Amino acid sequence: MTIFQVTLKNCAFYAHHGVFEQEKALGQRFFVDVVMDVEAGDALGSDDIEQTVHYGLVYELVEKIMTGSRRNLIETLANDVALGLTAWSPMIRRVEVAIRKPSAPIAGILDYVEVRVEHRN
Template identity: 55%
Template sequence: MTDVYTITLKNCAFFARHGVYAEEEFLGQRFFVDAELEVAAGSALENDDIDGTVDYGIAFKVIEETVMSSRRFLIEALALAIAKELCQRFGQIRRAKIAVRKPSAPVPGILDYVQVSVEHFN
């Protein structure tokens, strides 16, 4: 069995324009992304080699580019797009669990945020 480890990026914050309503596109709002990446270790850990692992600085950029690239109506679709992009960029990722939080969701009530989580397996 191959050794695995987990990289977690918590509370990556972006200002974007996702959502169903025209006001959400016009006004924009903050979104927060958590990424939990299960990574096959290979020899990277034994050799202390950044080239054989997931560079979390680049992973953050992949998340940012996906969030900022185009408007999505559903945060579920956004989460899946992030997971797929990360898995495509880094072949070592075996599972990407992505959570997207939307604090200013247009809900007729008081809440901290709406969150959706998606898991994608590579």
């Protein structure tokens, strides 16, 4: 069995996730990385997009989850993205989702808070 990796890096979404009222009301930008180990099947030989994981559709699914229902925790959000992707395609053998929150309400200087979740099929 051949496995290849597909990565979507630094996808940006505006959403209203967070525990605090200000986060819920104002929203903020979130950045998402998705790394998928994909079972190759016939894709590498056939050169047919129907035989692989279409990363444009992956982006659309991530966007739907990120901008859909509001969550308090980015941990829950990352888990929902990972579960959504593995449920969507059995070709995805492993997925790692990282979500970065650059405007985390922390009294300190930092670039962002990041959470990573990994699921395997």
